[in-house]
Amino acid sequence: MENIYIISCKVVLYYILLIETFLFSLEITINILKKGLIKLFTLSNPVKLFFGKGSFEKLGEAVDGLGTKALIVTGKSSARKHGFLQKAIELLAEKDIEAVPFEKVTPNPLSTTVDEGVKVIKEKRCDLVIGLGGGSAMDTAKAIAICAVNEGKITDYQPGGKYADKEPEETLPIVAVTTTAGTGSEYNRYLVITNVKTNEKPGIGYESTYPTVSIVDPRLMLTVPSEITADTGVDVLFHALEAYLSRESNRYSDLIAKEAIKLTVENLEAAIKDGKNIEARTKMAWANTLAGQAIDIAGTVAIHAAGHPLSGHYDLTHGKTLAALGVTYLEQNYQADPEKFASLAKLLGYQGDNLSIEELASKSPEALRNFLQKINRNLRINDLVKINEEDIKKLARDTFKTMQGAVLNNPRPLNTDDIENLYRESL
Numbered sequence: 001m002e003n004i005y006i007i008s009c010k011v012v013l014y015y016i017l018l019i020e021t022f023l024f025s026l027e028i029t030i031n032i033l034k035k036g037l038i039k040l041f042t043l044s045n046p047v048k049l050f051f052g053k054g055s056f057e058k059l060g061e062a063v064d065g066l067g068t069k070a071l072i073v074t075g076k077s078s079a080r081k082h083g084f085l086q087k088a089i090e091l092l093a094e095k096d097i098e099a100v101p102f103e104k105v106t107p108n109p110l111s112t113t114v115d116e117g118v119k120v121i122k123e124k125r126c127d128l129v130i131g132l133g134g135g136s137a138m139d140t141a142k143a144i145a146i147c148a149v150n151e152g153k154i155t156d157y158q159p160g161g162k163y164a165d166k167e168p169e170e171t172l173p174i175v176a177v178t179t180t181a182g183t184g185s186e187y188n189r190y191l192v193i194t195n196v197k198t199n200e201k202p203g204i205g206y207e208s209t210y211p212t213v214s215i216v217d218p219r220l221m222l223t224v225p226s227e228i229t230a231d232t233g234v235d236v237l238f239h240a241l242e243a244y245l246s247r248e249s250n251r252y253s254d255l256i257a258k259e260a261i262k263l264t265v266e267n268l269e270a271a272i273k274d275g276k277n278i279e280a281r282t283k284m285a286w287a288n289t290l291a292g293q294a295i296d297i298a299g300t301v302a303i304h305a306a307g308h309p310l311s312g313h314y315d316l317t318h319g320k321t322l323a324a325l326g327v328t329y330l331e332q333n334y335q336a337d338p339e340k341f342a343s344l345a346k347l348l349g350y351q352g353d354n355l356s357i358e359e360l361a362s363k364s365p366e367a368l369r370n371f372l373q374k375i376n377r378n379l380r381i382n383d384l385v386k387i388n389e390e391d392i393k394k395l396a397r398d399t400f401k402t403m404q405g406a407v408l409n410n411p412r413p414l415n416t417d418d419i420e421n422l423y424r425e426s427l
């Protein structure tokens with residue numbers, strides 16, 4: 001009798017254990033599904049990255065074997081003034097690589113400058129392109145690398161162009177040496193060139209436009225003026241923030257985007273106040289690299305989508321246009337994904353306890369405004385340019401034509417009215 005009792009107890013215990021295991025597994029599965037842990041994604045980034053103080057010294061070693069004659073694409077003065085151009089030429093010479101400087105890049109780089117660079121690279125028979133500078137220099141280098149070995153001009157590859165649907169399979173090898181913590185172009189495929197005929201400023205990018213090698217040396221950033229540090233730092237913040245909010249985000253892009261937001265919130269102000277602060281510069285350089293990869297994976301959303309036309313048509317600084325749209329964007333979109341916007345509010349430094357997720361999400365615009373205020377970038381469109389109702393309609397049309405991918409990434413679907421309202425309420 002006693003034996004039967006013991007066996008019965010064991011059977012009951014066995015079933016209890018079985019049910020508990022089942023419920024536990026079910027709970028984990030539900031949590032996984034809720035948090036999107038099993039969302040399918042693929043990761044690929046072919047860029048060989050040299051990061052950190054002193055990495056510029058490795059330029060020769062980094063490009064050894066990639067070519068014998070390099071076009072160095074850079075801006076009109078700062079790379080020469082600070083000695084980076086000369087140093088690059090010397091480092092390349094150590095590896096018997098000849099250098100041809102092309103010092104014509106402007107902020108908001110132009111399609112005509114790319115055309116000019118393509119002419120030079122063909123005449124001089126260079127077999128390698130090095131972008132030395134901020135996003136403008138690196139993006140121009142990428143565009144030249146496309147057109148050097150493919151048919152047509154860079155504008156042919158932009159939306160509406162005759163090769164818009166054709167992916168260039170090959171480019172010349174691209175090397176990116178960034179001197180700002182801004183576009184993240186050194187660690188992703190994207191390039192943004194202003195079409196001088198239409199003033200459109202689309203972002204394009206292909207498997208072939210990843211840099212083969214990138215160098216991110218924060219020592220090259222120590223001389224960046226405070227105004228440019230602020231504008232490029234804002235770009236880092238919005239890359240990270242928009243990648244985090246994107247419908248295309250995944251567990252990995254969230255991880256790096258959140259780290260980039262945190263690093264920017266903690267270090268941008270210090271880098272602006274004291275440009276020689278190597279620790280702040282290094283952390284912003286890292287934030288930029290991470291944010292550059294985050295947008296490569298998840299893309300941007302409507303802030304960049306609406307910011308590019310504003311910058312292209314009125315020749316405005318990219319970072320300033322993002323700052324002018326950002327707060328309104330959060331006000332108009334926080335209800336689309338309360339959990340993410342709540343987390344964003346905290347990442348942006350919002351201090352507040354006992355709030356529900358929805359309440360915290362509603363604080364994200366205030367948190368962003370407070371941060372932008374600290375770095376003197378709490379801007380409205382009216383602070384940058386005066387635009388009227390007709391301009392707003394033109395800008396919204398342009399947004400859908402040139403930045404449709406970013407519009408589609410938005411956490412809630414957007415139509416032309418929504419984009420017009422984003423401009424209108426940001427005035």
Ligand SMILES: [Fe+2]
Nearest residue numbers: 183235239318
């Ligand atoms: Fe950007």
